[in-house]
Amino acid sequence: MELWYSEMHTEDVKFSIRIKEQLLADKSQFQQIDVFESNEFGRFFTLDGLIMVTEKDEFIYHDMIVHVPMATNPNIKNVLVIGAGDGGTVRELSRYKSIEKIDVVEIDKLVVDVCLEYFPNTSVGFKDPRVELFYEDGLKFVRNKGSKYDLIIVDSTDPFGPGEGLFTKEFYGNCYKALTEDGILVNQHESPYYSSYAKSMQRAHKRINEFFPIARVYQAHIPTYPSGHWLFGFASKKYDPLEFDSKKWNELGLKTRYYNTNLHTACFALPNYVIDFLEESKND
Amino acid sequence: MELWYSEMHTEDVKFSIRIKEQLLADKSQFQQIDVFESNEFGRFFTLDGLIMVTEKDEFIYHDMIVHVPMATNPNIKNVLVIGAGDGGTVRELSRYKSIEKIDVVEIDKLVVDVCLEYFPNTSVGFKDPRVELFYEDGLKFVRNKGSKYDLIIVDSTDPFGPGEGLFTKEFYGNCYKALTEDGILVNQHESPYYSSYAKSMQRAHKRINEFFPIARVYQAHIPTYPSGHWLFGFASKKYDPLEFDSKKWNELGLKTRYYNTNLHTACFALPNYVIDFLEESKND
Structure with missing residues (x-):
């Protein structure tokens, strides 16, 4: 038997993975x-036909969305x-003893339930006693x-479907207000390479x-995301991320498979065509 | 009609592109x-079923293989x-007035002929009078x-088929000897992500x-290469590439769509898992 999962990265580009077995097909509201x-x-899951987390490379996304801030x-x-x-972001956060409270707002309880059952390596994050889970719309929350918060991480799906509100001006404005004066907001920022993602x-950058x-x-x-070239905001x-104390982070002794303090600075050096896109967005 | 080009990135991963038209199918020795x-x-060509150059993203590969050294x-x-x-590397080299001579050794004349006909934007490089083309085996050449050379760029195919010899110890040793005491060797270095490429x-790194x-x-x-995460040696x-004079390069006034002098330093900051792979290779 040949079983292939396929994902359209654009109308004209398809990424396919040979499947051993489909373990679950379910639908929430x-x-x-x-x-x-x-x-x-390894094991992976998709939401509305888009890959979210794979066992092979989830460490890249979760390292970069957590350790940089x-x-x-x-x-x-x-x-x-x-x-x-999925819990991967929370898993990385929970490695910091200095953190006192982690509120997680996930609109869809089914995602958490499925990950608790099928993805113990990411959902382990939810077991930390500092974590409180809210099944609510992040936009409203x-x-x-x-x-109240020193850090807000927006680990959303793409800006269509349930994630749509998390890319609006209203949302970013409310995040600004919900942050302390030291506050940092990090969000997954799509890809610069294919035009619909680049838009x-x-x-997001303009707002x-x-x-x-x-x-x-x-x-x-991130090879399993469209084009493999993924951005974070x-x-x-x-705090300017380019002026950080690398020694302090290295003294924590956290082992990471992607992030390191050289990459911390380096990851902000973007190719010219991406810089141009971001500049353009400001003039819209 | 639906026409799809598909490339196996591994036995279990397939990358497919919707095709408007196949313009040529030919075979050399x-x-x-x-x-x-x-x-x-846009237009692209494949050698033995692997994408070499696409109009959309060839600038990334050619910028990085040329402007860094x-x-x-x-x-x-x-x-x-x-x-x-294809001529793209030569095109970027020919933008430097300081270069006196560019010898190009391509084993397969058909590749050059096809690119002269179908890829004027890359093969334009061959029209520079400083370029001399040799249709020979690079290993022997x-x-x-x-x-004799201040810079050798190995812009090869993967290490199987005609490109195989360009990943051998003998070849790197001869490159060392063919370089002046200022000499730099840059080669395309495959990808760290899928295991066959990582090997x-x-x-290559060990040798x-x-x-x-x-x-x-x-x-x-480089989104059209397997995993999109591509390395250069x-x-x-x-010369240590991390100690370079960014001002001097910026004064040349070359417009580039990917390379810039911030990225020059940043691109050497590798993820931990890649650093570990490279370290491992030395202990083999």
């Missing part, structure tokens, strides 16, 4: 979730994570929170840039 | 060459390019050349490391 077992990527400000105590029902990236004095973009190699009221 | 027209990537030593005068029948990367006092690896996002007798 928000989205379709499917779990597969494969040789190359945590190394920038080692005094982060209160964290809000929006999305992230973040309204009128006061300045999402430009829109974040309107609220935050510091708004940078950094990159990582780093927005901040005070 | 060395390999099969096919030319396609697509919406997403040229910015490291702006006094490079004599260059040898091995492979590179580089034997007993004396110390090629490790072998280069045995000859050159400075042997570093740098990375780029930088080996050198004297």
Whole structure:
């Protein structure tokens, strides 16, 4: 038998993975979730037909969305994570003893339940006693929170379907208000390479840039996401990620398979065509 | 009609591109060459069923294989390019007025002929009067050349088929001898992500490391190559690419769509798992 999972990266580009077995097909009120077992990527799951997490390379995404802000400000105590029902982001956060509270807002309880059953290596994060899970809409949750969080991580799906509200001006404005004066906002920022993703990236950057004095973009190699060239947004009221204390982070002794403090600075050095896209977005 | 070009990135991973038209299917004594027209990537060609050059993203590969060594030593005068029948590497080299001579050794004349006809934007490089083309085996060409070249760029196919010899110890040793005492060797270094490519990367690094006092690896996002995470090897007798004069390169006023002098340093900052692979290779 040949069984292939295929994902359209654009109308004209298809990425396919040979499947050993489909383990689950389920549907919540928000989205379709499917779990597969494969040789190359191990187990992985998709939401509405888009790969979210694979056992092989989830460490790249989770390293980069967590350790970049945590190394920038080692005094982060209160964290809000929006999305992230797989638990990988929380797993990385929970390695920091200095963090006191991690609120996780996931709109879809089914994602958490499925990950608890099928992805113990990521969902282990939810077992940390500092974690509180809210099954709510992140857009609503973040309204009128006061300045409560030192870090907000938006670990969302793409800006269509349930993740759509997490790319709006209203949302970024409320995140700004929910952050302390030391506050940092990190979000997954789509890809610069295929035009529909690049437009999402430009829109997100333009909106974040309107609220935050510091708004940078950094990159990582994530082979199972469209084009493999993935971006993150780093927005901040005070801390510049390029001026950080690498020694302090290295003294924590955290083992990571992707992130390191050389890469911390280097990942903010973008190719010219990406810089041009981001500049263009400001003139829209 | 639906027409799809598919490439196996591993036995279990397939990358497919919707094709408007196949423009050419031909075969030399060395390999099969096919030319396609697509919406997403424009025109592209494959050798033995592997994508070599697409109009959409060839600038990434050619920027990174040329401008990194040229910015490291702006006094490079004599260059040898091995492979590179498409002309893109030569096109970027020919933008430097300081270069006096560019020898290009391509084993397969058909590649050059096809690119002259179908890829005017890359093959334009061959029209520079400083370029001399040799249709020979690069492995043989580089034997007993004396110390003649300031830079050798190995713009090869993968280490199977006609490109195989360009990943051997004998070849790297002869490159070392063919370089002046200022000499730099840059080669395409495969990908760290899928295991068969990672093994090629490790072998190449181990062998280069045995000859050159400075042997570093740098990375780029090339979405049409397997995993999109592509590496280059930088080996050198004297010049460390991390100690370069960015001002001097920027004063040249060359417009580039990927390379810039921030990225020059940043691209040498590798993820931990890649560093570990490279370290392992030395202990083999």
